[in-house]
Every structure is written in C-alpha cells, then in structure tokens.
Amino acid sequence: MFGFVTANLDRLDDAQRERYKACYCGLCRSLKERYGSLARMTLTYDMTFLVLVLGSLYEPVELHGQMLCPAHPLKQRKFWQSSVTDYAADMNIALAYLNCIDDWKDDLSLTALAESKLMKSQYERICKAYPRQCGVIKSSMSALKSIEERWDQSPDAAAEAFGRIMAELFVLKEDRWSDLLRTFGMALGEFIYVMDACIDLKDDKRYYKYNPFVHLYGRIDEESSFRAILEMLLADCVRSFEALPLVQDTELIKNILCSGVWIKFNRHYAITS
Numbered sequence: 001m002f003g004f005v006t007a008n009l010d011r012l013d014d015a016q017r018e019r020y021k022a023c024y025c026g027l028c029r030s031l032k033e034r035y036g037s038l039a040r041m042t043l044t045y046d047m048t049f050l051v052l053v054l055g056s057l058y059e060p061v062e063l064h065g066q067m068l069c070p071a072h073p074l075k076q077r078k079f080w081q082s083s084v085t086d087y088a089a090d091m092n093i094a095l096a097y098l099n100c101i102d103d104w105k106d107d108l109s110l111t112a113l114a115e116s117k118l119m120k121s122q123y124e125r126i127c128k129a130y131p132r133q134c135g136v137i138k139s140s141m142s143a144l145k146s147i148e149e150r151w152d153q154s155p156d157a158a159a160e161a162f163g164r165i166m167a168e169l170f171v172l173k174e175d176r177w178s179d180l181l182r183t184f185g186m187a188l189g190e191f192i193y194v195m196d197a198c199i200d201l202k203d204d205k206r207y208y209k210y211n212p213f214v215h216l217y218g219r220i221d222e223e224s225s226f227r228a229i230l231e232m233l234l235a236d237c238v239r240s241f242e243a244l245p246l247v248q249d250t251e252l253i254k255n256i257l258c259s260g261v262w263i264k265f266n267r268h269y270a271i272t273s
Contacts, residue, residue: 002044002046002095002192003044003045003046003264004046004192004195004196004261004264005045005046005049005188005192005256005260005261006045006049006256006260006261006263007020007045007252007255007256007259007260008255008256008259008260008263011255011259012252012255016251016252016255018078019249019252020048020052020252021077021078022064022077022078022079022080023048023051023052023055023079023080023085024043024045024048025067025069025077025078025079026051026063026079026080026081026082026085027043027047027048027051027081027085027088027089027092028040028043028069028079029067029069029079029081030081030085030086030088030089031043031089031092031093034086034089034090034093035089035093035119035122037070038118039089039092039093039119039122040070042092042093042095042096043092044092046192047088047089047091047092048088049253049256050084050088050091050169050170051082051084051085051088052249052252052253052256053170053184053241053244053246053253054084054087054088054170054172055082055084055085055248055249056246056247056248056249056250056253057177057181057244057245057246058084058172059248060082060083060084061082061083062080062081062082063080063081063082064078064079064080065078065079065080066078066079067079084172087172090126090129090130091126091130091133091169093119093122093123093126094123094126094127094130094133094134094137095137095165096115096119097116097119097120097122097123098123098137098138098141099112100112100113100115100116100119101116102141102145104116132168132171133168133169133171136164136165136167136168137165137168137169140161140162140164140165140168141161141165143161144158144161144162147161148210149210151210152212153212153214153215154212155193155194155197155212155213158193158197158212159189159190159193159194159212159233160186160190162189162190162192162193163185163186163187163188163189163190163193164186164189165189166185166186166188166189166192167181167182167183167184167185167186167189168182168185169185170182170184170185170188171185177244180240180243180244181244183236183240184237184240184241184244187233187234187236187237187240188237190233191230191233191234191237191261194226194229194230194233195230195261195264195265197211197212197213198213198222198226198230198265198268199264199265199268201213201214201216201217201222202217205217213226222269223269226265227265230265234257234261237257238257238258241253241257
C-alpha cells in the first residue's frame, strides 16, 4: 500500500534533490537510533513526505550532518533530523508492526510473524506514547480487513478506512492545524488506496484477491477512468495543502503531490511524462 508518495527526482533541481535525499537519510538514521539497524528495513518514502509536511508547518530545529551507512559504505551521505523525524520513525514502526500482524493472519507468513515478534515491545512503547494515533491505525486496519473479507464492491468504504490512518498520522498534536491536517491526510490516504487498487487490479483478479474494482476489469478504459477518479481525490488533497501556511520545502512537496505520486501509475500504463 505504501511507496506511492515519492518525489519525481528528474523534476527537482540539485538543491531540492539533495534536501529530499537528506530527509530520507535522516529518517533512516532515526530508525536506527531509536529501534536498531533492522528497523531501517521498514523505511518508506511516505514517511519522508510526512517529515517534509510537518517540518514545514512546525519548523522544528534541525540537526544536519553526514554519515556512512550499509547502503552507501564508500561515501558519506548528508542527512537532517528533527523532532518530527523521530515522530515519523515511531509511526513507521507502528505501521510496519501492524502490517506484519496482518500478513501473518492473512497469508500465514512466518517471516511476518518473526518480524512482528521483534517489533512487539517497540510497538507497545509507541502505543503508550501515541495512543490516539495507534488506536486509529489499529481500528482502521481492522475495519479495512472486514471490508475486504466481505468483498465490498464499493471503493469508498475501503478508501475511507485507509484514509483515516493517514489522517491521524498527519496530526502530530491537537492544535489549530489538526482539522486541516486530518482533511489533508484523509484525502491523501484515499488517493493512495485507490491508486494501489488500480495498479493491482489485473493481479488481484488473477489471484482472486480483494479489489473494489474487480467487477470493472475488462469493461472500462482503465487508464482514463482511473485517472479521472484519482485526479478528483488528489485535487481535494492539494486544496488542503494550499490552505496550510507552509514555506520551507513547498516546491519539493508540490513536486511529490503533483508529479511524484503519478510515477507508478504512469509506469504501469506505459505513459511517458
């Protein structure tokens, strides 16, 4: 489900590209510092986007530096971190843990079971620190599972369930911005869910997996029909983004929202941008 909210590096200038990569490396570093080296395996670009948005809104103090890492052992990589980076690392682990539990229950994946056992105590600590976020994530994943089990043919309920997860992740704290951040996160989450369903439609049909669009397979022009739905969802997200008083990294965030999120869709339908 995750992995869609990435930057289009080809449309960034050198400074923006370096800033984006340093944000990603900072999140990777926070995961290692807080949860150990193996936690880096859970890292997603979606949580990097969370850091950019919340960092731009709240403007926390940033720690800048350089480091070597297993993925790049020969050359030091620039990074930057803040309190928002640590928050994103915590949410990253919470999502990874619940996803492993879900994979174990659905597919009896022994790998997922083993990974969940490694993260269990970490997840429990995160729940104590962020009961609101973890409660919504857990209940929404349970609701999503129920929707999938009854093969609900309407995409709305499933998209809304996933949207609630993203909505709560973007609310770092209850303040004057929380309602707008929830609206933003909700729209983004619905977009992500529908995007994932569109791209996985053929495989889900083949392997009899739940997909709210499976009854449309072979009956519509997928690319144009799905693009219209996705553009509508993304428009809601962009409207909320534009209402936030963001200054830092706004061009980078716009790149992600207006171009990066379409990379997998365009690649899937062999569209050149």
